[in-house]
Amino acid sequence: MLKTYLPARFIVERNASRCIQCQVCVRQCGFDVHYYDEEDDEVRARDERCVACHRCVVFCPTNALTIRKNPLDYRENFNWRGEAIEDIIKQSETGGILLTGMGNDKSYPIYWDKLVLNASQVTNPSIDPLREPMELRTYLGRRPDKVEVDWETGKLNTRLTPLVPLEVPVMFSAISYGAISLNVHESLARAASEAGTLWNTGEGGLHKKLYKYGSNTIVQVASGRFGVHPGYLDAARVVEIKIGQGAKPGIGGHLPGEKVSAEVAATRMIPMGTDALSPAPHHDIYSIEDLSQLIYALKEATNYTKPVSVKIAAVHNAAAIASGIVRAGADIVAIDGIRGATGAAPKIIRDNVGIPIELALASVDQRLREEGIRNQASVVVAGGIRNSADVVKAIALGADAVYIGTAALISIGCHVCQACYTGRCSWGIATTDSYLAKRINPDIASHRLVNLLRAWSHEIKEMLGGMGVNALESLRGNRLHLRGVGLTDTELEILGVRMAGS
Amino acid sequence: MNPTATSIERSGTTVKIDASGVYYRDLNTVLREVVTGDVERIDLVNICGQRYIGTDLGREVEINIHGTPGNDLGAFMDGPRINVYGNAQDGCGNTMNEGEIVIHGHAGDITGFSMRGGKIFIRDNVGYRVGIHMKQYLSKVPSLVIGGTAQDFLGEYMAGGILVVLGLNLRAGETHKANFIGTGMHAGVMYIRGSVERHQLGKEVGIVELNAQDRENLDLLVAEFANHFGYDAKEILAGDFIKLLPLSLRPYGRLYAY
Numbered sequence: 001m002l003k004t005y006l007p008a009r010f011i012v013e014r015n016a017s018r019c020i021q022c023q024v025c026v027r028q029c030g031f032d033v034h035y036y037d038e039e040d041d042e043v044r045a046r047d048e049r050c051v052a053c054h055r056c057v058v059f060c061p062t063n064a065l066t067i068r069k070n071p072l073d074y075r076e077n078f079n080w081r082g083e084a085i086e087d088i089i090k091q092s093e094t095g096g097i098l099l100t101g102m103g104n105d106k107s108y109p110i111y112w113d114k115l116v117l118n119a120s121q122v123t124n125p126s127i128d129p130l131r132e133p134m135e136l137r138t139y140l141g142r143r144p145d146k147v148e149v150d151w152e153t154g155k156l157n158t159r160l161t162p163l164v165p166l167e168v169p170v171m172f173s174a175i176s177y178g179a180i181s182l183n184v185h186e187s188l189a190r191a192a193s194e195a196g197t198l199w200n201t202g203e204g205g206l207h208k209k210l211y212k213y214g215s216n217t218i219v220q221v222a223s224g225r226f227g228v229h230p231g232y233l234d235a236a237r238v239v240e241i242k243i244g245q246g247a248k249p250g251i252g253g254h255l256p257g258e259k260v261s262a263e264v265a266a267t268r269m270i271p272m273g274t275d276a277l278s279p280a281p282h283h284d285i286y287s288i289e290d291l292s293q294l295i296y297a298l299k300e301a302t303n304y305t306k307p308v309s310v311k312i313a314a315v316h317n318a319a320a321i322a323s324g325i326v327r328a329g330a331d332i333v334a335i336d337g338i339r340g341a342t343g344a345a346p347k348i349i350r351d352n353v354g355i356p357i358e359l360a361l362a363s364v365d366q367r368l369r370e371e372g373i374r375n376q377a378s379v380v381v382a383g384g385i386r387n388s389a390d391v392v393k394a395i396a397l398g399a400d401a402v403y404i405g406t407a408a409l410i411s412i413g414c415h416v417c418q419a420c421y422t423g424r425c426s427w428g429i430a431t432t433d434s435y436l437a438k439r440i441n442p443d444i445a446s447h448r449l450v451n452l453l454r455a456w457s458h459e460i461k462e463m464l465g466g467m468g469v470n471a472l473e474s475l476r477g478n479r480l481h482l483r484g485v486g487l488t489d490t491e492l493e494i495l496g497v498r499m500a501g502s
Numbered sequence: 503m504n505p506t507a508t509s510i511e512r513s514g515t516t517v518k519i520d521a522s523g524v525y526y527r528d529l530n531t532v533l534r535e536v537v538t539g540d541v542e543r544i545d546l547v548n549i550c551g552q553r554y555i556g557t558d559l560g561r562e563v564e565i566n567i568h569g570t571p572g573n574d575l576g577a578f579m580d581g582p583r584i585n586v587y588g589n590a591q592d593g594c595g596n597t598m599n600e601g602e603i604v605i606h607g608h609a610g611d612i613t614g615f616s617m618r619g620g621k622i623f624i625r626d627n628v629g630y631r632v633g634i635h636m637k638q639y640l641s642k643v644p645s646l647v648i649g650g651t652a653q654d655f656l657g658e659y660m661a662g663g664i665l666v667v668l669g670l671n672l673r674a675g676e677t678h679k680a681n682f683i684g685t686g687m688h689a690g691v692m693y694i695r696g697s698v699e700r701h702q703l704g705k706e707v708g709i710v711e712l713n714a715q716d717r718e719n720l721d722l723l724v725a726e727f728a729n730h731f732g733y734d735a736k737e738i739l740a741g742d743f744i745k746l747l748p749l750s751l752r753p754y755g756r757l758y759a760y
Contacts, residue, residue, distance in 0.1 A: 283634045
């Protein structure tokens with residue numbers, strides 16, 4: 001094999017006076033960075049394989065390890081920075097589409113950081129959430145335009161549609177079994193059940209073992225229709241049609257054959273070792289009318305007992321598309337922004353396609369209000385939500401709830417090293433390799449996830465109380481509680497918020 | 503229309519429903535109610551465009567449709583046996599799980615899309631993108647048999663199952679016209695009676711000779727087909743068949759840089 005022109009991205013530093021040659025690092029690394037040289041009785045590292053996931057650093061019993069960015073400097077050139085050079089080298093050596101994992105890591109503006117929240121002072125007293133009830137419960141689904149009551153019998157004439165309660169307006173984003181291990185799926189399912197929220201299967205089916213968490217489960221129907229059968233739809237609380245994903249708008253997905261283990265095969269209901277190809281479009285959806293046909297096919301298949309969600313990537317015409325989705329009969333519109341993550345996507349797509357979720361959310365909410373159809377569907381947003389303030393800002397911008405994917409995975413160990421697509425995740429998350437996958441213990445991981453949601457719930461209540469609001473419903477779409485800093489007039493106009501100080 | 507206005511006649515385990523002017527949602531509500539009893543056969547007359555017939559019925563029952571059912575006939579279907587005395591529209595058997603659909607006529611686009619079990623027999627022609635993304639797993643092997651010919655993208659992204667095209671209504675010297683057959687196909691098998699040119703196939707597909715197992719598959723399916731529509735199976739089987747197979751289980755394995 002020719003020597004690669006790629007330099008190592010990280011350097012493994014081992015403090016010789018601390019290292020006891022115990023080889024924990026050798027066993028923990030999924031990327032075969034560390035190895036033991038028997039002759040010299042010394043643990044060494046192949047720096048060029050390191051992805052900086054920090055598994056070895058955390059597990060080294062003597063704190064002998066640290067990982068540094070390779071300080072190797074290229075000749076300064078703003079256009080030809082290291083990443084641009086190294087991508088070309090890699091493609092020249094492989095001839096392939098560059099793959100990556102997690103969400104967009106480029107410096108596009110993060111509008112959450114340019115929005116600030118209001119608080120009550122003097123004129124409207126703030127509320128102490130430790131003493132007073134604070135309502136976070138959110139219902140997802142379609143609300144009727146009006147309710148008709150037969151006053152003689154006192155019965156409702158309006159046919160109501162199913163609503164799903166969330167105790168906390170934060171759900172776990174779609175991540176398929178195959179992209180992540182069964183233990184992670186189980187952790188998400190258990191945490192969602194305990195916290196009173198929903199998790200999402202992604203498009204890889206639902207393992208038999210997890211059917212019992214069905215009432216907290218969103219099942220996805222994507223273009224590959226993997227593992228989709230009546231039992232799967234019946235098990236769910238919500239059925240979601242996946243049209244697009246923030247990390248890779250407009251393209252399909254390929255789960256490589258080597259990740260299709262016996263269990264993954266059984267869940268997706270395809271032969272072991274074959275590629276699981278999700279085509280870019282659904283072959284039965286070429287228009288809003290076709291989408292409507294699938295929405296109602298799913299409603300028929302579940303006898304109108306479950307809300308149907310449609311998930312799209314945030315793209316230029318998101319507002320018009322969302323309007324079409326609502327008119328097509330969707331009960332929930334989920335929008336995934338440019339920072340939305342993935343187990344594997346072409347890097348060029350992840351880094352360049354789509355729009356920030358804050359702008360998409362503001363324009364979708366505005367459009368649905370203008371058209372008088374905002375009540376007909378809940379709006380859920382995803383893509384880079386990092387903390388409870390992002391959640392509160394999203395709700396003030398008009399979201400009913402949010403999805404978190406990366407934040408949830410970080411809570412169970414992910415260090416966002418972006419190597420999910422390799423299937424070698426040292427943390428046992430983005431892998432189906434049984435040696436690695438058993439590192440996630442669902443007892444511990446679900447507890448960590450519940451902790452995260454508990455912490456965010458408390459913080460959300462504190463922020464609400466500070467604003468003098470005692471129910472999340474009162475904040476929803478209330479953009480007067482937001483102000484912008486460092487934004488242009490156009491940005492303020494699209495976000496529908498005023499400049500701080502005004 | 504109010505579902506109670508639907509005309510329903512019962513005699514023993516047979517139910518006859520007149521669907522003229524009945525909205526699909528009301529019709530399917532009636533069907534759900536009807537199958538909760540001991541009914542074994544449902545005759546639907548005056549069907550005109552009602553969608554999703556056979557969806558969410560969840561058990562074996564014979565449904566005879568007189569007229570033209572609407573899109574997504576038997577979508578997500580799990581058990582019923584449907585006979586259509588007329589043509590079917592688009593999306594027939596969409597993501598079907600179990601059961602059988604027999605069309606005494608033509609069927610539209612994406613027939614058998616993503617079907618994962620059961621059988622579909624079409625007497626005449628089908629539209630575009632038929633059999634796309636059919637799948638199989640262990641004993642669940644869906645079969646789709648087309649008596650006439652098909653349009654482009656037949657068996658695209660096929661991931662399992664058996665797709666048969668018999669070309670029975672082609673005139674002497676006439677050939678199948680479909681292009682992009684089996685594009686992206688990575689599992690399953692297609693048998694085509696009559697020839698197709700190499701340029702009509704997706705680049706992921708190869709033409710091979712039939713072996714004994716293939717003959718056995720074909721004998722069974724063609725016998726069923728002939729039985730449904732009153733053909734002579736031997737005569738059909740005497741024709742020349744080709745077999746299309748994916749060249750790789752991983753057609754896009756070399757597309758990416760890891």
